[in-house]
Amino acid sequence: MSIAAKPPRAKKCKNPACGISFPPQRLGQAVCSPKCGLAIKDVNQEKARKSLAQIERKEIKVRKEKLKSRADHAKEAQAVINRYVRLRDAHLGCVSCDKPASWGGQWHCSHFRSVGAAAHLRFNLWNMNKSCSACNNFLSGNIAGYRPKLIEKIGQTKVDWLECNQDLARHDIPYLKRLKAVFAKKVRRTEQRQEVSHSWSAM
Known part of the structure; x- marks a missing residue:
């Protein structure tokens, strides 16, 4: 008496667009x-x-990363920190004039002491504040308006320190890379907090 062979066990076709079950006709058959x-x-x-x-x-x-100069890394770090400053000061108006936070124009990050005059302070957060494009672009920061409002914001002692500080810049490439990474993370966290805050205020 012969024993009938068992039919092959059904398998699922490996084609994601198909996926039907089929009895394989040969060992290792993956598709129907x-x-x-x-x-x-x-x-x-x-x-x-x-x-x-x-x-x-x-x-x-x-390869592109290896070809970057120190100036390239400084430019990238500056862009990230500028973004952070604009987010940090989102609730504030222009540091140099009377434009309120609700002003609909373009906002910049303005240096109290310019990068050219004080390169060692280019990443100092006391030295960087949100400004309207008009003051920053066309009035060279509008320092006459900037100084009193900065004193109001951070205090006379810190403004005096910024004005007197004559340290040398020590921004090498490893430092600039770390700076960019740290502030990129700060930007993400600040954006997330502001999104949550806006969501709650809209409810």
Whole structure:
């Protein structure tokens, strides 16, 4: 008496667009039909292409990073910190004039002592404050208005310190990279807090 062979156990087709159950006709069969086999092959080739493109992008990024000068790193760090200052002072008006926080124009980050005159203070947060584009661009910071409002904001002692400080700049590339990373994190956290605050105020 012969024992009937058990039918093969049904498998799920590996083609994500198909996914039907089928009885495999051979060992290791992963798809239900040649059509699904071609589809899987195309998907795998696309994944390989994307993976290769991602590796190439990373390599290009690494090469570009190596070619950056100290000035490039300083510019990137400055942009991130400027963003942080505008977020920090979002509730305040212009530090140099009477424009309120509700003013609809473009806001800048203005240095009390300019980068050219005091490069060592270019990343000092006391020295950086939110300003309207008119004061920062066309009035060179409008220092006549800036100074009294800065004294009101941070106090006479700190303003005196900024005006008298003559230290030398020590912004090497590792320092600039750390600075950019730290303030990028501060920007993300500040943006998240402000989004939550706006959500609550809108309820």
